[in-house]
Amino acid sequence: MIISNLNALAAEVDAEVQPLYRQVEIRARENHARVLAAFHQARVSDFHLKGSTGYGYGDRGREALEAVYARAFYAEAALVRSQIVTGTHAIALCLFGILRPGDELLAVQGAPYDTLEEMIGIRGCAPGSLKELGVTYRQVDLLPDGQLDWPGIGRAINQNTRMVLLQRSRGYSRRPSMTLEEMGRVIHWLKKRKPDLVVFVDNCYGEFVETMEPAAVGADLAAGSLIKNPGGGLAPSGGYVVGRQPYVEMAAARLTAPGLGSEVGPSPDYQRLLFQGLYLAPHVVAEALKGAIFAARFFQRLGFNVSPAPEEERTDIIQAIELGSRERVLAFCRGLQRASPVDAHVRPEPVDMPGYEDPVIMAAGTFVQGSSIELSADAPMREPYTVYMQGGLSREYVQLAVLAAAREIMAVD
The missing domain is CATH 3.90.1150.60 (Methioning gamme-lyase, C-terminal domain)
Structure with a gap:
C-alpha cells in the first residue's frame, strides 16, 4: 500500500x-414508516414503557411490545424478552421448541454459523445437543460458485425432514448472504415439495436492511438478538422470535415451560429502551x-x-x-x-x-x-x-x- x-x-x-x-x-x-405504523396499531402509551415484577401476569407493556414486533416483522405473533440472552439462545428456542426425536434438521447453505454447530451436535460434545436428543442433521453444501444446489436439496428432503434452516447472513464464511427475494424463491420451492416443512430463518444482522422481513416471503419462524439491529443500539439485552402463532408459542414453551409459554415473564425496568430502540x-x-x-x-x-x-x-x-x-x-x-x-x-x-x-x-x-x-x-x-x-x-x-x-x-x- x-x-x-x-x-x-x-x-x-x-x-x-x-x-x-x-x-x-x-x-x-x-422501514421507519412500517415501524411507526406498528406503534400506532398497538396504541403504545406511556404506561407500556414501564417494567413489571414477579410472574409478569397481565404485563400490558410486554404484550404491546410483542404486538409491535409482530406487525413490524410481518408476523402473526412475536416473543420479545430480555431473558433471551443471545441470538444463539433465540435460535435454540426455535430449534428445541419445534424439533422432536426422530425429526431431521436440514441446512441448505452449507455449514451453519459456528455457535450453532455444538448446539446441533455436528461438532464437540456439548450436553443436551439436538443430536443427543435424537434429532438428526443433514447438510447440503453450496455449489462452487456460491449458489444453492437445488438438485441436492431435492434429494436431501425426506419423510423425516421437519425443519429447514436458512441463514440470512454469511457468518464466518465467504458465501454470499441470502437476499429476501432469493429466500422467497427457496421457501416456495421447499413448500411445494413438502408442505409441512417448517422453514426457520436465522435473521441476525439482517433486520431492516431490506424493506421486507422473512415472514413476508413465507418463512414460518425467524429469530434474532436485540443487541443487534432491532435494538437500535439502545436495548441492553434480549432477543426475539417472530412467525406463525403456533410455532412462536412452541418456542415460548421452551423459554418458560409447557403450559406457561408466553403468558409469563416480567418486563425489565428498561422496557422503554426496547420500544425506543426498535x-x-x-x-x-x-x-x-x-x-x-x-x-x-x-x-x-x-x-x-x-x-x-x-x-x-x-x-x-x-x-x-x-x-x-x-x-x-x-x-x-x-x-x-x-x-x-x-x-x-x-x-x-x-x-x-x-x-x-x-x-x-x-x-x-x-x-x-x-x-x-x-x-x-x-x-x-x-x-x-x-x-x-x-x-x-x-x-x-x-x-x-x-x-x-x-x-x-x-x-x-
Whole structure:
C-alpha cells in the first residue's frame, strides 16, 4: 500500500459513494414508516414503557411490545424478552421448541454459523445437543460458485425432514448472504415439495436492511438478538422470535415451560429502551449500512478484496474484508478498538471462545457488552484471514474507526 494520505482518500471515497447512501436512505424511510405504523396499531402509551415484577401476569407493556414486533416483522405473533440472552439462545428456542426425536434438521447453505454447530451436535460434545436428543442433521453444501444446489436439496428432503434452516447472513464464511427475494424463491420451492416443512430463518444482522422481513416471503419462524439491529443500539439485552402463532408459542414453551409459554415473564425496568430502540432501528441500521459501504470502497481502494462490494445489493450489515495475514487482522481489530468510546485502551487478542472452532479476535468498545450494532469487528484466526465488521451508530463513527484500522495495517506492512 503506497497511499500516504488516508484522510484525503476517505474524503474521496465518501463523495464517491453518496449515490449509494441515498438508496439506503430510501429504504430506511420505508422501514421507519412500517415501524411507526406498528406503534400506532398497538396504541403504545406511556404506561407500556414501564417494567413489571414477579410472574409478569397481565404485563400490558410486554404484550404491546410483542404486538409491535409482530406487525413490524410481518408476523402473526412475536416473543420479545430480555431473558433471551443471545441470538444463539433465540435460535435454540426455535430449534428445541419445534424439533422432536426422530425429526431431521436440514441446512441448505452449507455449514451453519459456528455457535450453532455444538448446539446441533455436528461438532464437540456439548450436553443436551439436538443430536443427543435424537434429532438428526443433514447438510447440503453450496455449489462452487456460491449458489444453492437445488438438485441436492431435492434429494436431501425426506419423510423425516421437519425443519429447514436458512441463514440470512454469511457468518464466518465467504458465501454470499441470502437476499429476501432469493429466500422467497427457496421457501416456495421447499413448500411445494413438502408442505409441512417448517422453514426457520436465522435473521441476525439482517433486520431492516431490506424493506421486507422473512415472514413476508413465507418463512414460518425467524429469530434474532436485540443487541443487534432491532435494538437500535439502545436495548441492553434480549432477543426475539417472530412467525406463525403456533410455532412462536412452541418456542415460548421452551423459554418458560409447557403450559406457561408466553403468558409469563416480567418486563425489565428498561422496557422503554426496547420500544425506543426498535423505533430508531431503521435509522441506526441505515447508518451502519452507510458505514459498511464506505469501508468496502475504502479498503477496495487500498487493494483488498471485500464482500459485498460497495455497489452490491445488501441483505445484512456485515462487511467482510480479506486482509491476507494474521498480522493485518490483529492490526485492524486493534485500530478499531482504539477508535471506540469504551475500552479504547484495551488491546484485543485472539482467544478460544465457547461455540467457535478457531481462536477468535473481537474488537468492540461498546456501551452494551457485545452490542454489534454499535460497531464491532471480529475474525476467526484462519486463512484467508478475513475480518468481519458490522454495525455503527453513525456513519461518521464508522469512518473514524476505519481510518484508525487502516493506519494500524499500514504500520505493520
